[in-house]
Amino acid sequence: MKQVFGRTESLKDTAFHYCPGCGHSIIHRLVAETIDELNIKEKVIGVPPAGCAVLAYNYFDIDMGEAPHGRGAAVATGLKRSLPDRVVFTYQGDGDIAAIGTAETIHAANRGEKITAIFVNNGVYGMTGGQMAPTTIVGQISTTTPGGRNPDRDGIPIDLSEMLALANGSVYIERTSVDSPKNIIKTKKAIKKAFQVQMAGLGFSLVEILSPCPTNLKMSPVQASEWVSSTMTTQFPLKVIKDEAGNLGAAPPSE
Amino acid sequence: MLLRGSHVIGEAAMRAGCRFYFGYPITPQNELTEYMANGMAALPDGVFIQAESELAAINMVLGVSMTGKRAMTSSSSPGISLKQEGISFLAAQELPAVIVNTMRGGPGLGNIAPAQGDYLQATRGGGHGDYRTIVLAPGTGQELAELTRKAFEYADRYRIPVIILGDGMMGQMMEPVEFPEPIDPASLPLKPWVLDGAKGRPSRILKSLILDTSAMEEHNWKLYRKYQIIGDEIPEVERFLTDDAQLVLLAYGTASRIAKGAIKRVREMGLKVGLLRPKTLWPFPKKSLLEMSRRVSDFLVFEMNTGQMLEDVKLSLEGRRRVHFYGRPGGIISTPDEIAKVINNIYFKEGLESEE
Amino acid sequence: MATKSKRGFIKIAAELCKGCYLCESVCPFNLISVSEKLNQKGYHPAVYDEEGIGIEKHKCKGCALCALVCPDIAIEVYRE
Numbered sequence A: 001m002k003q004v005f006g007r008t009e010s011l012k013d014t015a016f017h018y019c020p021g022c023g024h025s026i027i028h029r030l031v032a033e034t035i036d037e038l039n040i041k042e043k044v045i046g047v048p049p050a051g052c053a054v055l056a057y058n059y060f061d062i063d064m065g066e067a068p069h070g071r072g073a074a075v076a077t078g079l080k081r082s083l084p085d086r087v088v089f090t091y092q093g094d095g096d097i098a099a100i101g102t103a104e105t106i107h108a109a110n111r112g113e114k115i116t117a118i119f120v121n122n123g124v125y126g127m128t129g130g131q132m133a134p135t136t137i138v139g140q141i142s143t144t145t146p147g148g149r150n151p152d153r154d155g156i157p158i159d160l161s162e163m164l165a166l167a168n169g170s171v172y173i174e175r176t177s178v179d180s181p182k183n184i185i186k187t188k189k190a191i192k193k194a195f196q197v198q199m200a201g202l203g204f205s206l207v208e209i210l211s212p213c214p215t216n217l218k219m220s221p222v223q224a225s226e227w228v229s230s231t232m233t234t235q236f237p238l239k240v241i242k243d244e245a246g247n248l249g250a251a252p253p254s255e
Numbered sequence B: 001m002l003l004r005g006s007h008v009i010g011e012a013a014m015r016a017g018c019r020f021y022f023g024y025p026i027t028p029q030n031e032l033t034e035y036m037a038n039g040m041a042a043l044p045d046g047v048f049i050q051a052e053s054e055l056a057a058i059n060m061v062l063g064v065s066m067t068g069k070r071a072m073t074s075s076s077s078p079g080i081s082l083k084q085e086g087i088s089f090l091a092a093q094e095l096p097a098v099i100v101n102t103m104r105g106g107p108g109l110g111n112i113a114p115a116q117g118d119y120l121q122a123t124r125g126g127g128h129g130d131y132r133t134i135v136l137a138p139g140t141g142q143e144l145a146e147l148t149r150k151a152f153e154y155a156d157r158y159r160i161p162v163i164i165l166g167d168g169m170m171g172q173m174m175e176p177v178e179f180p181e182p183i184d185p186a187s188l189p190l191k192p193w194v195l196d197g198a199k200g201r202p203s204r205i206l207k208s209l210i211l212d213t214s215a216m217e218e219h220n221w222k223l224y225r226k227y228q229i230i231g232d233e234i235p236e237v238e239r240f241l242t243d244d245a246q247l248v249l250l251a252y253g254t255a256s257r258i259a260k261g262a263i264k265r266v267r268e269m270g271l272k273v274g275l276l277r278p279k280t281l282w283p284f285p286k287k288s289l290l291e292m293s294r295r296v297s298d299f300l301v302f303e304m305n306t307g308q309m310l311e312d313v314k315l316s317l318e319g320r321r322r323v324h325f326y327g328r329p330g331g332i333i334s335t336p337d338e339i340a341k342v343i344n345n346i347y348f349k350e351g352l353e354s355e356e
Numbered sequence C: 001m002a003t004k005s006k007r008g009f010i011k012i013a014a015e016l017c018k019g020c021y022l023c024e025s026v027c028p029f030n031l032i033s034v035s036e037k038l039n040q041k042g043y044h045p046a047v048y049d050e051e052g053i054g055i056e057k058h059k060c061k062g063c064a065l066c067a068l069v070c071p072d073i074a075i076e077v078y079r080e
């Protein structure tokens, strides 16, 4: 018998504080597993957000530097410009990256900063208690859209990833989900590719990950996952949005 | 070398081993941003980014500072307001950084004329939370060079953001300057707290979130103790004709240059007037002021605002001496003659001539 | 590799489990159920039904689907 699944090295031996069934936990694990598979634990620097994942540094056993809410792309730009041979990633919620931090993100992508953004889209402001996010879908109830998101008043959900694909310096952008084993595997592949794009020096990469927030959806974890599959994906279709990476397979995984 | 003030700051920064500059255009400080664009391009390891906003610029500084390298940004009043969240994070995470504020008239968009309306913002931390930044106020071209060098040294030594406070007039003035020898950034001592990938050591975190209230209190007191040490170690003043002075002006930056002109004029008329010029606005040079107050009964604070450093002067003297104030906000540049008249009035009204 | 014939088992760390039952929902052989006991966090943890049963009788294939979806890394998977 051999162990085929266990805790990966880049995660500390600390239990997550996230709610039961929270997608953040799964995504943390996928990022950490990718770091270990690419053997970059000693050269990676992460930038956690303000959001439910603000304490990400309690879990990742890697260097991490906290950014103000939404400014991850700018902080990562500073880190990467200072240490071009390190691998720098931001970990951001939908409010963080697609509302308050939109400008920093678009301009980092446009400059082709060689950084990777892990964009966790849970359709809600989790940390502050379930307010409308830029990604809240039309009709979705939140604490600030008690009658459901109303396009006339609130606008429609923003497709940040599609917008970023227009930026000249973005190289690889994919939208995935952690709603099923199959999609979890796909998400990890996408994260890996995003890091490889950075390591090959090609430019900006981002993986948008649809992620259940059972607590604010007021659903059981299983229901929340199903909601992501059935409802969220109609607004945010899972797909490779941009891929100009060419043949990365030829490049060795860790430089 | 004959250089305009804004270029002196840029040149001094690069000579201090700063290789990272991030800025966003705003008058009257564009010459500095442009100088850095050229300067960094000429350095093999220089990095210049014209950021999409002041928010982005200060957070790029934050990122570089986390790696331990010297980084700078500059702006003018409205842009400095935007940087405040980032400055608060720098202060909280105890990260070095140099931020130049070429102040202009305000509030709001105000105007682009020289003013000193950001004194309180700069010396009280500026952003949210219980913190301070070191604030340096150069008064001459030579000092722009020297204090810029010091700004980087203090930032590293105390792990603190340092503000260089000037205005458009300082930025434009042309004076001969002698620069210190350039520092090779590679020769700077390594910092034991940087993020550079956890190779052969435990992973590191730089953060400001401290949810536990006792731990947060302890962090606040830790910062406080650091500020006390800075308060003991770095206050700096210039004393100009104060030995026999009956009335001492307090002014910094451009206002101090005007004050000197006024003092020369009233001295010709026999008035014993001098100037105490803070070069550090925070920490405020309280000791030097108290020393002076043993002998001097009257102080005149002159600022290009409605009375901001005035508060520090009054706090220092605690009502023991008469404190007069003259200020012109809004970008008005007083003439030395105007200030000489003010001095005259106070001098005779308070009967200082008879005290001789 | 003839994975088909392989057998496996899982270990669930009851104290890490937050009772989300995502694992239960994905196991192709319905080998996970809910414990009646509470763990220290106050959740009814998931339990693996083949605990203590000889490996030769295991339906578990060690496919790791349960572990893949487990947010709290409470599941270790072993395979022949």
Ligand SMILES: Cc1ncc(C[n+]2csc(CCOP(=O)(O)OP(=O)(O)O)c2C)c(N)n1
Pocket (backbone or CB within 6 Å): A050, A051, A052, A053, A069, A092, A093, A094, A095, A096, A097, A120, A122, A124, A125, A126, A127, A128, A133
């Ligand atoms: C400048 C600023 N404004 C507001 C906040 C409060 N705040 C913290 S997290 C957050 C939103 C979090 O939502 P999201 O980015 O979607 O992350 P999630 O918690 O859903 O993972 C807000 C508004 C803050 N920390 N800083």
Ligand code: SF4
Pocket (backbone or CB within 6 Å): A017, A018, A019, A020, A021, A022, A023, A024, A052, A122, A126, A127, A212, A213, A214, A215, A216
């Ligand atoms: S509130 Fe939502 S996003 Fe935040 S930890 Fe809980 S489930 Fe996760």
Ligand code: SF4
Pocket (backbone or CB within 6 Å): C008, C009, C010, C026, C027, C028, C029, C030, C031, C032, C059, C060, C061, C062, C063, C064, C065, C066, C067, C077
């Ligand atoms: S490893 Fe596969 S078969 Fe075994 S318990 Fe988990 S999901 Fe079921």
Ligand code: SF4
Pocket (backbone or CB within 6 Å): C012, C016, C017, C018, C019, C020, C021, C022, C023, C024, C045, C046, C066, C069, C070, C071, C072, C073, C074, C075
């Ligand atoms: S998926 Fe993990 S946390 Fe959820 S019930 Fe199963 S073992 Fe427990």
Ligand SMILES: [Mg+2]
Pocket (backbone or CB within 6 Å): A093, A094, A095, A120, A121, A122, A123, A124, A125, A126, A133
């Ligand atoms: Mg969110």
